[in-house]
Amino acid sequence: MTNILHATRVTKRFGGLIAVNNIEFTIPDRSIVSLIGPNGAGKTTFFNIIAGIYDPTAGHIDFGGRPVISRPRRAWLEPILWLLPPFLLAALLFLIGGDNQAVELAGIVAMVSTLVVVLLVGVSRPPWYQRFLIRLGIFKSARPNDMVVNGLGRTFQNIRLFQNMTAMENVLVGMHSRLKASWLDALFSTPRDRKEEQTSRVRARELLALVGLKGRDDMVAKNLPYGDQRRLEIARALGSNPVLLLLDEPTAGMNPRETIQLTSLISKLRNELGLTILLIEHDMRVVMEISDRVTVLDHGEKIAEGTPDEVRRNPKVIEAYLGAPPV
Amino acid sequence: MTAVARPTTPPPVRSSRTRLRDWSDLHRSTTIIVAMVIVAITMYILPLFPPLTFIQGAGTWYDAFANAGVFVLLAMGLNVVIGMAGLLDLGYAAFFAIGAYTYAYSNSPYSHLDLPFFPMLVVGAFVAAVFGILLGAPTLRLRGDYLAIMTLGFGEIVPIVFLNLDQYTEGTNGIGGIYRPEPLAFTIPFTDFKVFDLGPFSAISPFNYFVVMLGIVTVTMILLYRLQDSRIGRAWNAIREDELAAAANGINTVTTKLLAFALGATTSGLAGVFNASKLTIVSPDQFLFTVSFTVLAMVILGGMGNIWGVAVGAFVVYMIQVVILKNINTVLESIGFPAFTIPGIDLHVDLAKVPFVEFQFLLYGVALVLMMLLRPEGLFPSQRRRQELHIAEEYDDGLGETTDISAVLAEAPAPERDPSSFDLSDDLKSDDLG
Numbered sequence: 065m066t067n068i069l070h071a072t073r074v075t076k077r078f079g080g081l082i083a084v085n086n087i088e089f090t091i092p093d094r095s096i097v098s099l100i101g102p103n104g105a106g107k108t109t110f111f112n113i114i115a116g117i118y119d120p121t122a123g124h125i126d127f128g129g130r131p132v133i134s135r136p137r138r139a140w141l142e143p144i145l146w147l148l149p150p151f152l153l154a155a156l157l158f159l160i161g162g163d164n165q166a167v168e169l170a171g172i173v174a175m176v177s178t179l180v181v182v183l184l185v186g187v188s189r190p191p192w193y194q195r196f197l198i199r200l201g202i203f204k205s206a207r208p209n210d211m212v213v214n215g216l217g218r219t220f221q222n223i224r225l226f227q228n229m230t231a232m233e234n235v236l237v238g239m240h241s242r243l244k245a246s247w248l249d250a251l252f253s254t255p256r257d258r259k260e261e262q263t264s265r266v267r268a269r270e271l272l273a274l275v276g277l278k279g280r281d282d283m284v285a286k287n288l289p290y291g292d293q294r295r296l297e298i299a300r301a302l303g304s305n306p307v308l309l310l311l312d313e314p315t316a317g318m319n320p321r322e323t324i325q326l327t328s329l330i331s332k333l334r335n336e337l338g339l340t341i342l343l344i345e346h347d348m349r350v351v352m353e354i355s356d357r358v359t360v361l362d363h364g365e366k367i368a369e370g371t372p373d374e375v376r377r378n379p380k381v382i383e384a385y386l387g388a389p390p391v
Numbered sequence: 392m393t394a395v396a397r398p399t400t401p402p403p404v405r406s407s408r409t410r411l412r413d414w415s416d417l418h419r420s421t422t423i424i425v426a427m428v429i430v431a432i433t434m435y436i437l438p439l440f441p442p443l444t445f446i447q448g449a450g451t452w453y454d455a456f457a458n459a460g461v462f463v464l465l466a467m468g469l470n471v472v473i474g475m476a477g478l479l480d481l482g483y484a485a486f487f488a489i490g491a492y493t494y495a496y497s498n499s500p501y502s503h504l505d506l507p508f509f510p511m512l513v514v515g516a517f518v519a520a521v522f523g524i525l526l527g528a529p530t531l532r533l534r535g536d537y538l539a540i541m542t543l544g545f546g547e548i549v550p551i552v553f554l555n556l557d558q559y560t561e562g563t564n565g566i567g568g569i570y571r572p573e574p575l576a577f578t579i580p581f582t583d584f585k586v587f588d589l590g591p592f593s594a595i596s597p598f599n600y601f602v603v604m605l606g607i608v609t610v611t612m613i614l615l616y617r618l619q620d621s622r623i624g625r626a627w628n629a630i631r632e633d634e635l636a637a638a639a640n641g642i643n644t645v646t647t648k649l650l651a652f653a654l655g656a657t658t659s660g661l662a663g664v665f666n667a668s669k670l671t672i673v674s675p676d677q678f679l680f681t682v683s684f685t686v687l688a689m690v691i692l693g694g695m696g697n698i699w700g701v702a703v704g705a706f707v708v709y710m711i712q713v714v715i716l717k718n719i720n721t722v723l724e725s726i727g728f729p730a731f732t733i734p735g736i737d738l739h740v741d742l743a744k745v746p747f748v749e750f751q752f753l754l755y756g757v758a759l760v761l762m763m764l765l766r767p768e769g770l771f772p773s774q775r776r777r778q779e780l781h782i783a784e785e786y787d788d789g790l791g792e793t794t795d796i797s798a799v800l801a802e803a804p805a806p807e808r809d810p811s812s813f814d815l816s817d818d819l820k821s822d823d824l825g
Contacts, residue, residue: 226632
């Protein structure tokens with residue numbers, strides 16, 4: 065079994081606080097891995113590093129066999145790279161131009177257009193540009209949206225749906241990175257755009273049915289009951305066809321029946337859709353029931369790792385959760 | 392899941408109004424064209440008859456309509472930036488200026504160029520878009536207030552640059568004598584038959600400008616509606632609601648915001664070209680902060696986020712500002728409105744002599760304050776804005792009917808939730824700190 069994600073010695077500091085310290089972590093393909101630990105153990109920070117929200121202070125993360133996240137290297141070089149072509153052009157025109165007004169105007173136009181092209185490339189970061197940067201030794205971590213394109217979906221600890229959009233629209237936003245129609249397609253209403261819009265709506269309806277929100281497509285997200293909002297968030301994350309799904313406390317605030325339903329949904333996602341799942345969860349019944357492997361964090365450090373049974377019997381884990389045994 | 396017990400199939404009661412709305416949602420472009428044709432006919436006929444003829448002549452009315460169109464365009468463009476993508480842009484007049492100066496260069500005795508008007512509309516819009524990208528690319532990482540200050544600065548800088556670059560722009564005098572557009576008339580090949588023969592564009596017959604403006608507004612509106620309903624429009628909305636969640640769902644926030652910024656600038660540039668060709672002179676003092684502010688006020692009054700609402704808002708505000716305030720004194724005088732004295736405080740009031748035009752910005756201020764207090768979503772809000780600003784008043788149960796929330800809550804068992812799972816400090820993103 066290959067590893068879909070491999071984190072090597074990842075550390076994150078916020079000022080003096082070491083939130084995540086030197087963590088080695090792997091997620092095997094098509095497995096359910098849980099990350100547990102007391103509050104403030106650094107679970108969500110680690111999650112956010114994987115999702116591309118924070119750059120780690122040290123260490124790196126390989127996703128799908130490629131290094132995608134690490135501390136940025138030579139990032140200061142990039143703006144210089146952007147400004148270089150217009151400056152060279154200006155120098156060149158200064159040398160040949162003299163005080164000819166026509167050349168001067170043409171030079172300004174050429175400079176501005178070069179700058180615009182360079183900025184557009186720099187902002188949209190096409191793959192060839194990224195390869196070029198790596199050749200120059202410049203490395204920038206993948207941003208959250210790059211990670212989604214790479215195949216990562218996530219939910220949030222406190223629900224962050226688009227509150228005023230309907231359930232359907234929320235899922236469609238989740239599918240954004242997999243849709244091809246550009247803004248020009250939309251402007252001219254090309255057949256491609258219309259077809260894609262229709263197929264994506266069908267797909268969004270399927271996803272909503274999958275998580276158990278059938279028939280609630282047109283409900284505004286904030287009017288959905290709490291449990292449904294959690295599920296909608298999962299449907300939204302599934303919209304981007306992820307390979308790895310990060311769930312941050314998916315059963316928080318749910319009653320036992322809803323929890324059981326969600327647990328079976330998570331196993332279904334793995335068994336039927338072949339997803340790999342990384343789970344942060346406080347409900348030990350859920351964790352012990354569906355996890356293939358459990359990792360325990362405390363104060364930013366990994367204190368135990370193994371199958372649910374091994375972890376349950378580990379004295380360090382018991383200590384972290386219940387305190388040191390009386391001597 | 393504890394669902395509210397409700398009939399599985401909603402009763403198929405659909406009023407003719409909902410059916411009309413569904414049809415218009417499906418056929419947006421057709422609806423817009425039909426609506427604009429109706430608007431055009433109304434605007435053509437109304438100034439020919441009293442009571443509008445009492446105020447000013449038909450030609451002047453058409454002239455005012457065409458000028459109002461410029462602001463309608465500006466407001467629709469700013470609506471993309473503010474209403475759809477949620478970026479506060481306070482220097483919007485800068486792009487208006489850039490569009491206008493582009494046309495001034497290409498079509499004036501100053502540059503000895505006489506390029507055709509309609510292609511220049513596109514070129515002017517494109518140039519404005521380029522400057523939109525130049526400003527947006529480095530700054531769109533900023534949020535909220537910081538972006539507003541940046542754009543405010545840009546809006547101040549551009550007129551000053553045009554003012555001081557007198558080597559190219561003739562400074563304060565501006566570039567005058569800009570050529571008017573070539574006649575619309577189009578001769579069908581091999582015949583003498585002419586289509587659209589409305590005569591030349593000129594200051595005394597502004598009807599041509601009126602027709603062209605209607606065309607531009609219609610096309611812009613169709614394109615903007617298409618964008619709003621597309622994948623891009625959804626992405627803008629997602630960014631406006633929650634930028635971090637949008638990024639975590641695969642939206643490239645920087646490019647998407649940049650697109651909104653550039654498209655807003657494009658529309659502004661379009662308006663600038665039209666305005667320059669109509670006024671035949673551009674000078675830096677036409678593009679001061681007051682323009683940005685006026686357009687912003689129009690967007691807010693019209694109903695941020697709703698394209699046609701913003702257009703109507705801009706039209707109404709412009710008409711009040713330019714036609715009503717300007718003519719109110721003359722009208723009051725001509726109907727002999729009597730001056731009166733308020734007894735008790737001995738205040739002598741002669742409404743016919745009150746300089747209403749000078750009170751323009753005072754009236755804006757009062758209108759905005761009242762609007763924010765009474766109807767913060769604007770005159771014609773979009774469905775979404777209404778939901779955002781009136782949270783508990785409506786409970787849309789997805790069946791197309793609005794019900795009283797208290798009744799629904801009484802019927803439904805409260806969803807069980809763990810109070811600790813609610814993080815009130817959502818904006819501080821404390822959960823992200825692990």
